[in-house]
Amino acid sequence: MARVLMIDDDSDIVQAARIPLEAAGHEFHSAPSGAEGLRLARTIVPDLIILDVMMETYTAGFHVSLNLRDPSPDSPYAACRHTPILMLTAIHTTTPLRFAPDQDYLPVDAFLEKSAGPEALVAMVDELLAKSRGRGTLP
Amino acid sequence: MSAIDLNRLGVFRTPPGEGAATRAGKDTGSSQVSPPETGADQELTSSLAWLIRLRWIAGFGVVLATLVGARIAGLPLAERPLVLIGLGIIAYNAVFHLIPARLPGRPLESLVARQWFARVQIGVDWVATAALIHFTGGIESPAIIFYLFHITIASLLLPHDRGFFYVALAPALVGAVAVGEYLGLLRHVPFVGGGGYASPTYIATVLSFFTGSAYAMAYFSISISRRLRRREREIAGLYESVRLSTSTLEVPLVLARLTEAVVKALHCRAASIRLLDRTGRLDTIATHGLSDAYEGKAPMDLGKALVDREVLSGKIVLVADVATDARVYHPEEVQAEGIKTMLCAPLLGKSGAIGVLRAYGGEDHEFTSDDGVFLGAVGAHGAVAIENAQAYDVLKTLDREKSRFVRIVTHELRSPLQVTQNLMAVLRGGYTGPLNERQVDLLERARHRVAFLETLVDDLLDLAAGRTDVREEKLDHGLVRLADALRRVSARFEAACRAKGLFLRVACPDESLSVWSDEAAIDRLADNLVGNAVKYTRVGGVRVELTREEETARIVVADTGIGIPTAEQPRLFQEFFRARNAKEVEEHGTGLGLAIVRDLVTRCGGRVAIESAENQGTTVTVLLPLARDNGPDS
Numbered sequence: 085m086a087r088v089l090m091i092d093d094d095s096d097i098v099q100a101a102r103i104p105l106e107a108a109g110h111e112f113h114s115a116p117s118g119a120e121g122l123r124l125a126r127t128i129v130p131d132l133i134i135l136d137v138m139m140e141t142y143t144a145g146f147h148v149s150l151n152l153r154d155p156s157p158d159s160p161y162a163a164c165r166h167t168p169i170l171m172l173t174a175i176h177t178t179t180p181l182r183f184a185p186d187q188d189y190l191p192v193d194a195f196l197e198k199s200a201g202p203e204a205l206v207a208m209v210d211e212l213l214a215k216s217r218g219r220g221t222l223p
Numbered sequence: 224m225s226a227i228d229l230n231r232l233g234v235f236r237t238p239p240g241e242g243a244a245t246r247a248g249k250d251t252g253s254s255q256v257s258p259p260e261t262g263a264d265q266e267l268t269s270s271l272a273w274l275i276r277l278r279w280i281a282g283f284g285v286v287l288a289t290l291v292g293a294r295i296a297g298l299p300l301a302e303r304p305l306v307l308i309g310l311g312i313i314a315y316n317a318v319f320h321l322i323p324a325r326l327p328g329r330p331l332e333s334l335v336a337r338q339w340f341a342r343v344q345i346g347v348d349w350v351a352t353a354a355l356i357h358f359t360g361g362i363e364s365p366a367i368i369f370y371l372f373h374i375t376i377a378s379l380l381l382p383h384d385r386g387f388f389y390v391a392l393a394p395a396l397v398g399a400v401a402v403g404e405y406l407g408l409l410r411h412v413p414f415v416g417g418g419g420y421a422s423p424t425y426i427a428t429v430l431s432f433f434t435g436s437a438y439a440m441a442y443f444s445i446s447i448s449r450r451l452r453r454r455e456r457e458i459a460g461l462y463e464s465v466r467l468s469t470s471t472l473e474v475p476l477v478l479a480r481l482t483e484a485v486v487k488a489l490h491c492r493a494a495s496i497r498l499l500d501r502t503g504r505l506d507t508i509a510t511h512g513l514s515d516a517y518e519g520k521a522p523m524d525l526g527k528a529l530v531d532r533e534v535l536s537g538k539i540v541l542v543a544d545v546a547t548d549a550r551v552y553h554p555e556e557v558q559a560e561g562i563k564t565m566l567c568a569p570l571l572g573k574s575g576a577i578g579v580l581r582a583y584g585g586e587d588h589e590f591t592s593d594d595g596v597f598l599g600a601v602g603a604h605g606a607v608a609i610e611n612a613q614a615y616d617v618l619k620t621l622d623r624e625k626s627r628f629v630r631i632v633t634h635e636l637r638s639p640l641q642v643t644q645n646l647m648a649v650l651r652g653g654y655t656g657p658l659n660e661r662q663v664d665l666l667e668r669a670r671h672r673v674a675f676l677e678t679l680v681d682d683l684l685d686l687a688a689g690r691t692d693v694r695e696e697k698l699d700h701g702l703v704r705l706a707d708a709l710r711r712v713s714a715r716f717e718a719a720c721r722a723k724g725l726f727l728r729v730a731c732p733d734e735s736l737s738v739w740s741d742e743a744a745i746d747r748l749a750d751n752l753v754g755n756a757v758k759y760t761r762v763g764g765v766r767v768e769l770t771r772e773e774e775t776a777r778i779v780v781a782d783t784g785i786g787i788p789t790a791e792q793p794r795l796f797q798e799f800f801r802a803r804n805a806k807e808v809e810e811h812g813t814g815l816g817l818a819i820v821r822d823l824v825t826r827c828g829g830r831v832a833i834e835s836a837e838n839q840g841t842t843v844t845v846l847l848p849l850a851r852d853n854g855p856d857s
Contacts, residue, residue: 094638094642096642096645096646097642097645099646099649100642100645100646100648100649103649103654103655104649104652104654107654198638198641198642198645199641199644199645199677201645201648201652202645202648202649202652202654203652
């Protein structure tokens with residue numbers, strides 16, 4: 085059981101994620117914009133963040149991830165610095181750009197296509213959580 | 224000189240693309256361009272060679288004529304000096320012949336050096352001719368007439384403004400010989416004259432007739448050669464403007480080349496093109512030989528542009544002096560460019576005048592009525608070239624817009640479908656409670672239809688992407704190994720084939736075969752081919768083969784399926800077309816698969832062919848050009 089924050093402006097997509105994740109026993113929170121998502125991340129300190137790319141701006145999701153990973157000591161999001169981020173996106177099919185997780189360029193842990201079904205979503209969330217916990221227990 | 228040698232004119236040496244560098248005069252960097260090169264350089268070089276050829280004839284001619292005249296005809300000729308003069312001519316001609324090749328450091332590269340070389344040669348010739356005249360009777364010599372040849376040659380070869388000065392040297396030399404002989408400073412060598420050399424009246428008469436003839440000769444030669452040169456330039460310019468009307472469809476390039484061709488052909492200072500914009504104002508959009516400031520002028524109201532208004536009504540207008548012509552709106556601006564006179568012709572397009580083509584001349588330039596006719600012709604051809612280029616531009620923009628629109632629309636269609644699919648997947652997955660059998664059935668039907676819609680949208684997106692601007696598409700290009708792609712894609716259909724009891728054989732003996740393309744595009748191509756084969760085959764199976772055929776990769780996907788009725792085969796590649804028997808197998812299909820295949824293959828520079836017989840099977844053959852670094856050893 086983990087606390088999941090989903091930042092996505094499409095309430096239907098949020099709903100399609102909420103039901104299987106809650107069914108899998110996770111505590112689910114959601115925010116409809118990047119700005120709202122960042123605010124919520126500070127207050128609830130989630131174990132995992134599911135992030136959309138295009139929200140209030142075409143690249144709102146990128147900004148959220150860059151803010152969360154801000155390495156400066158006085159970052160307001162320091163608590164989320166190591167929270168795994170799963171980027172939920174359909175960007176591969178709508179722009180000719182290609183993204184891959186990159187610590188410098190785009191600090192997220194994994195991508196999942198929006199078209200992936202609920203089973204794939206739950207599996208990916210569990211995998212990231214397991215990795216994160218593994219990291220956390222290391223000396 | 225009488226034959227017009229177009230190749231001697233510089234315009235034909237302009238390499239493709241050079242016109243772009245002078246893009247409407249903007250990139251010339253400086254506000255003035257150097258005087259246009261009309262090929263005078265090449266002309267002088269070939270004329271010098273011609274002069275040397277003539278001189279061989281003259282030298283040998285003198286020797287031969289002297290020998291024949293003295294020995295056979297028995298004329299009282301001063302044989303030895305004349306033969307020596309002939310040999311002398313041959314000797315110095317040999318020197319002139321060898322100089323250009325032997326001199327170190329190529330001093331004759333410049334036009335000025337070659338003009339001096341020509342002057343030296345002509346000077347030596349004139350002295351030789353004076354000697355010839357002296358030894359054939361001085362002022363009584365019939366050889367005086369030879370000077371007229373020299374005068375013609377000098378008029379053609381030397382800059383015209385100096386021609387008349389050189390002409391004066393001929394009577395001066397003849398006069399010097401005559402006066403020298405009269406005064407006894409030179410010994411008179413009698414030939415056929417009757418002692419006229421001793422008569423001042425005779426000398427004065429011959430000299431004045433000779434001087435008059437020399438000047439008349441020079442005048443005719445110079446004016447004929449001027450006209451010829453002008454005609455040559457005009458014909459070359461006209462040819463150039465016609466040629467460019469078919470050589471490019473880039474608007475700026477067409478404009479730059481037109482102005483350049485005018486300047487070259489009319490040998491004038493500058494040229495410009497002003498086009499009517501949508502608001503009915505004239506915008507100077509291209510210049511050659513004018514300052515950036517002049518080109519950058521704001522569009523002008525037609526009300527103020529009196530000259531242009533006259534031109535747009537179809538007339539060719541000459542402004543002899545911009546300073547005094549009341550029709551010129553801002554004479555000081557024009558004068559600041561060093562312009563005194565201008566010639567303007569309408570750009571007459573298919574639907575009337577679309578703008579004005581202007582040629583500008585400097586302080587000592589004069590446009591002739593022939594120039595007007597020429598500019599009018601360039602204006603007519605140029606307008607067609609401009610209109611074609613503009614039409615092509617509009618088409619390109621429209622095509623880009625259309626593709627962009629389709630992409631956006633397709634994306635907008637795809638998102639809700641995906642979300643719907645996700646929501647139904649949650650329902651179907653039992654996350655909201657168990658479903659009964661009828662609910663599952665209905666939900667599956669709905670999911671099936673939404674999945675079909677998704678495919679349709681994906682296919683449309685593929686087609687739209689294929690027809691989008693190539694630059695965007697090249698982003699993902701790289702070497703794609705065909706064997707990998709075919710195996711990867713075929714693997715996706717293994718389960719389906721097992722379920723239908725079909726065989727699926729993939730044979731790719733040459734692992735190295737690669738094409739330069741986008742991996743996703745090749746996957747999509749293979750997916751369509753193998754997918755179709757599996758879908759429309761009930762018994763037997765599917766064979767996928769990759770072989771090399773010279774510089775081409777040959778992909779064959781053959782099935783033992785339902786085939787395509789012969790009558791329907793011609794329509795196979797049409798969007799949304801589906802064969803009659805295909806609909807029996809699969810009720811819903813987009814009919815876009817083969818259209819996409821053809822699109823993808825065309826984008827890779829390949830070809831696709833289909834062979835099919837109903838109820839026997841279908842063989843699709845795709846030929847793709849191999850990537851270049853994919854040699855037999857690689």
